[in-house]
Amino acid sequence: MKMTKKHDWILWSVLSNSNYLRALPMQVVEKQYDVVVVGSGGAGTSAAVAARDQGCSVLLVSKDPINCSDSKISEGIVTVRGSETDKDTETELSSNIRIQGDDIGRAEHARAFAEDSQSAYEWMRQQGLKPHFDESGKAKTLGMAMGGHTQSRSIDHANGGLDYAHALRQALTEKQNGHLDYMEDAWFLDLYVQESEQRISVQGGLIYHAADGVLVSVKAQAVVLACGGIGTLYFPHTDTMRGNTGDAYAIAARAGAKLVDMEQIQFIPFAAVNPPSHQGLIVGEPVSAGALGVIRDATGKVILSEIMARTRAECAAAIAQAVEEGRGTDHGGCYLDLTDNIQGASAEPFRYVMKTKAGSLLKVVRASMGSSAARFEVPWEVKPSAHYCMGGIATDENGQVFDANSQPIHGLLAAGQALGGLHGSNRLGSTSLAEAIIFGRRAGYQAAVSAPLNSGSDTNEKSVIEYYLSMLGRDGESYGIDITRALQKACWKFIGPARNEKDMSELKDSISQREQQLDDCHVSSSKYFNQSFIDVVEARNLLQCATFIVQSALSRKRSLGAHFRTDSRPDNLGKRPFSVQCFWESEGQLKIVHEDREASPVGARIKLRMQQGGKILMLKLLRHLPLGLRDKILIKKYAAAAGGLPKENVHEA
Ligand SMILES: Cc1cc2nc3c(=O)[nH]c(=O)nc-3n(C[C@H](O)[C@H](O)[C@H](O)COP(=O)(O)OP(=O)(O)OC[C@H]3O[C@@H](n4cnc5c(N)ncnc54)[C@H](O)[C@@H]3O)c2cc1C
Known part of the structure; x- marks a missing residue:
């Protein structure tokens, strides 16, 4: 019998509600795109649109509904260089970011931010973002410098983050030369990685599409991670969306990426x-x-x-x-x-x-x-x-992710809050919504120009799929959500706004015990919106992020910026700045290294301190x-x- 679309739909709804279909193991559906972007906030959306506009086929994946993100619940205030005065030069803005971040960020990132700040906002204006205007038709700023900024350069919008998110939505729906699909209620789980002696390359990854009840195995020449931050590690002491479970940091690190400054959590x-x-x-x-x-x-x-x-x-x-x-x-x-x-x-x-x-x-x-x-x-x-994770995935200024040896991981990019190295030890207010667009667009473009897949290469695809399938239907004593709740309490207490060596060492030991408990968690076999599965996936990411934060924090012995230690005095002024970096050396073994950073010129530091003074x-x-x-x-x-x-x-x- 030839079935019409309507018949298809009726048959599907009968089957999908029947016990018969629910009893089948979860299916793995295969897909292929040029570029996969994970996260649909400011960074993910602008990356996806940039890649699409280069003519790529793009899949935008989001565990929250499209554009529902910190970007949407934000105050919607955006840093735009020179929006109040022409004296606000690129040098002044990049130097402002670096010095207030105690020079532990990368100079290249601060420069890129200052260079693109105006064009990124202009792009958002083209998508319909409307500031308040003065009589001359110029966009109005807040009229005062936000804490730590040397200039008034922050523009607000009538409906805050909603206006910002509506502009993102507009950008997605425009018809351009490329092709863009999006997938909501979809958890990106892990990357497919190919390792050779010379380099690591990423060739797609695995997604749990909760709404369709399937695993989606997607091949791509490049993946952009734009999953936001880690606020949920501290719930209820956070103002961020619940989806901030540090997925980008954990997923990138499992693929061999290096992370920077993970001790720097902005409270x-x-x-x-x-x-x-x-x-x-x-x-x-x-x-x-x-x-x-x-x-x-x-x-x-x-x-x-x-x-x-x-x-x-x-x-x-x-x-x-x-x-x-x-x-x-x-x-x-x-x-x-x-x-x-x-x-x-x-x-x-x-x-x-x-x-x-x-x-x-x-x-x-x-x-x-x-x-x-x-x-x-x-x-x-x-x-x-x-509120915000100032650390993140180590990248260059175009979002190209680095491995432990600071070599590019081919086909892996990061943007927005997922990316580290811009803010150092203190993020200036209103810089993140600008950062999301600036680095999102850069990463999207970079992903589009990545070389296509090497055909016939072996990745870890099979073992990734097996790992997740084997979890389903597992009997266990504990639940992922209980591990998360206990971890959140401990993290607020021990790696929250005040820290000391003794407590952090205790937390470090307790994380290993909780990781073992995770392997014993109950996971149901249901396909659609399997919450117990999602809880275990997120608990694993949160545990790994807690490890990154606590070990980085233990290695930064003195207070600096957002990292406040009660058992030592602040970092000596005039000491050479360094960034704390970490990566998995082998399974369960995190390696911490310090990388020296160039201090800003003494004159610039004195000038800024005098301005603030x-x-x-x-x-x-x-x-x-x-x-x-x-x-x-x-x-x-x-x-x-x-x-x-x-x-x-x-x-x-
Ligand atoms: C209350 C509040 C007010 C703020 N106000 C301002 C402000 O006025 N100005 C400013 O500059 N900054 C502000 N910020 C900070 C700013 O909003 C965020 O840092 C910024 O929006 C981050 O953008 P992003 O695109 O990197 O991440 P998000 O906007 O957080 O987007 C992350 C996306 O990733 C998805 N995701 C996560 N993990 C996965 C996964 N595994 N699989 C699939 N999808 C995944 C999420 O569903 C979401 O779509 C504010 C933050 C908060 C919480």
Whole structure:
């Protein structure tokens, strides 16, 4: 009988709901593309589009629905060099990134970022991303330098990350010369690797397509890993999407890649502590503390002032130290006190700027701490929350991944948060959404020009497929999700915002025990949305990432940037900067090496520190001015930042 499409569909829905089909082993479906891109946030989408526009056939794989990612839930603030002043040169921006990251990042990455910052934003504009405009039609910035930036160069958007994600979606749907398919609810599991004495090459990989209940074995000339970060390792102390299980780092390392600076996890300093539903969610940035915001410990003592001129790392370290020394609140936090900002005639202008520039953060404040907190009348109880992984896969500035010997792994690229080497020890606010597009586009282009597959070569495809198939239907005492929950607690405690050698060594030992437990986990045999299978896959990646972080952190003996050690003093100023790098030497054996980095010129470092010192001094002076004069200065500043103030917000100072 000749079946129409409709008959096909009816037969399929009857079969797929029947016990008969469910009892069959999971099928392995074969596919071939020029390029596979893993992750559909800013980095993955722009990589996929760049490869498609080069005429490639591209498969975009995403475990979350397409474009659902940190990119979409973000504040949508993007660094664009020169957006406020022409004085903002490429040299200034790249030097700003490097020095604030303590020079442990790669100079090439910072240069590439500065070079492409404007063209990447222009590309997003072409996809429909709309900034606010001033009267001359120029895109408006926030009107102030975000913490650690030397210039005001951050552009915000009316609907935050939603606007950014809608532009990504637009880019995907455009018809161009290449061909792009996407696959949602699909977990990329591992890469197919071919190893010879000279080099490693990647030739595709294995995907679990949960919605179709099949494994997809896909061959490709290149794979771009753009899977975001590792925030879920610290859940519930994180503001990131749950899909951030460090898959890119774990998958790349299993394929022989080197990772850099994995001890550098950015903890955003100001996140809600309570109720549990809001715990970990971002409520502020250093810049949103206003000119007069301070951090207080639980006794009310000011532990850091002039917040606006500080980096995220400095603020998070101050809170972590107070908590560690027993001066934290019951929830393990401190207070962000913005009440001085509403003392005089500048109160309403301050509220107006906050409402227009940080409206979505204030919604979280209102929901978690109440309306008087959202009006800045009482201090906010806050604590740091895992936000971003500054370490990542070692690459060149085009996303080409390196192996343990710093040789390119043919056909493997990384972009966005998956890539390491840009931010060093501190990421400047608003640089990540720009980074995603800059390095996504570079990696997509690079993937497109990779040489095609060597036919007839042997990869580990068979053993990869067997490994995952053999898990299905396994009886076991424990569950992947329980291992993850226990690991999350331990990681927050031992490799969270405050660390010491003794605790980290303990964690290192406990990770090995949990890894053994993983082999004994129960995994159901079901094909569709097999959660127990996904839990084990993700728990394995999380455990491996915890190993990368703890061993890198143990090897960096002194505090530096986001890596705050309570058992040693900060790294000596003037010491040669180095990056901590790791790779699997053999199964279960992680090797840690240090690579020296070139320090930025002394003059540039002194200049930046003086600039920051100058800002701190100005803010200190401002605090001590008579109220009337202070209000006049502040109202002027707020008006400039907001591009004018509504009349009802301005009262005589
Ligand atoms: C609350 C919040 C606010 C932020 N605000 C800003 C801001 O205003 N400005 C700024 O610059 N940065 C901001 N950031 C940081 C920024 O959003 C992220 O760092 C950036 O979006 C990362 O982009 P990405 O493409 O690398 O990863 P993501 O956008 O996180 O995308 C990762 C993708 O990978 C997929 N994935 C993961 N693993 C797999 C797998 N194994 N198989 C298949 N798919 C997989 C996910 O489903 C997802 O689609 C914010 C972050 C948060 C959490």
